[in-house]
Amino acid sequence: METKVSKKAASCPVETTLKVLSGRWKVLIIQFLLERPRRFGELSRCLGPVSARTLTKQLRELEEDGLILRKDFEQISPKVEYSVSELGKMAEPILLAMGVLGEALENRMEKSSRISKKTDAHG
Amino acid sequence: METKVSKKAASCPVETTLKVLSGRWKVLIIQFLLERPRRFGELSRCLGPVSARTLTKQLRELEEDGLILRKDFEQISPKVEYSVSELGKMAEPILLAMGVLGEALENRMEKSSRISKKTDAHG
DNA sequence: CTGAATCCTTTGTGATACTG
């Protein structure tokens, strides 16, 4: 297995993924949904300061792009559950790789600055 | 006091990476620099419609975050070369995973629409 | 609880003109 980005053909799929995952919360949404299916409110809580409007929008886009599934229980007291689709599960390697890089970055950040300023917390 | 860190702690590195790679061109910049070092103008050309201002800014941020290196040859006719750092090379798995997902997405896009056009035509 | 609709602020990025 070559650890080498094939020279040109690879850039298009990357851009596609870029578009699909573009949005402040999408990657995090997938991250939490990879753990287990979650309801709207639950997601909202574990993501942190996301507005209902934005969360709804990004969930809809992720759904439309086939990464997540939305199940509406259609009860009087609304209950909707989101989960990752098979396609969405293919995002896990990305998340893992991002985690690896992220740790290296945090290590290095002992000396540098740019990101350390605003560490986003959950709740 | 037991600073009990839950499983959510795993999301922090991901968020760090998210911040660092956030920006319309950053991932693509790294992709092209992983192939080989490139000069400013060369990058500008292979990225596509990016303004000098934006490219400069994102390059500076990537440099500050330690992902890329900037070498100024300090000649009369300006020559600057960018390359990925050791840290930047750790982004390659992300790129590869994004490529894999991207291809799956493109496959699926035969049926769906959101991304298939350059700019979203929804609203 | 899970949204939709509206308004508003912030942020990102491009266009243009200019410099060493």
Add this chain to the structure above:
DNA sequence: CAGTATCACAAAGGATTCAG
């Protein structure tokens, strides 16, 4: 060539309000 400075605009996201 490799930027910098300024302006302008669009898009993203938040706050608030309303609804089933």
